[in-house]
Amino acid sequence: MHESFYTIGNLGKHYPEDEPSPIIAPTASPTTTPAIDLAFIHTLEMQPGSNMSFVWEQGHDAPIVSGSYPDALEFDHQSNFYFHPQTGGLLVKHLYEDKSFGLQLQEMSYGLHTGQYLGLTGKILAFVGSLFVATLPVTGFVVWWGRRNKSGRRRLNELN
Secondary structure: OHHHHHHHHOOOOOOHHHOOOOOOOOOOOOOOOOHHHHHHHHHHHHOOOOOEEEEEOOOOOOOEEEEEEOOOOOOOOOEEEEEOOOOOOEEEEEOHHHOOHHHHHHHOHHHHHHOHHHHHHHHHHHHHHHHHHHHHHHHHHHHHHHHHOOHHHHHHHHHO
16 A cells, blocks of 8 residues: 555656665764764755654664654654665665655654544544445444344244
8 A cells, every 4th residue: 555655656667766665884883873873864864854853773784764853743854864774874775855756655654544644533534434434344244143043044944
């Protein structure tokens, strides 16, 4: 489902720049400050107006990924940055404005599914819709069980 937003938003086209794959060059001199701290500091410096940020270390072979959002607790308009895992140096900058429409739409899926975009009304609608969908298996089971155990069917079976 996640890829479908990307495909529909880009009308079937694939944009390689939407999947940055920075190359990690080996380094002989790691910094005294942990690379994850440097990545977080650089993210805050590059996006001073952001109200929510994250940093994610993936090991020594993969880049440190960080990101920022303009508004706290609103998970869209995300800009991402990729840093060297030993030195904390910036490898790739992937701003929200530079992302394709499909990737922007894909990143909006959380807000769409939680009702974030319509405020409290949207959250109530998302809750009611989720509650309705959650009751479908229960009501389906009740209907099935009721039909299976009808008294009319037992009488027909007893006659045969």
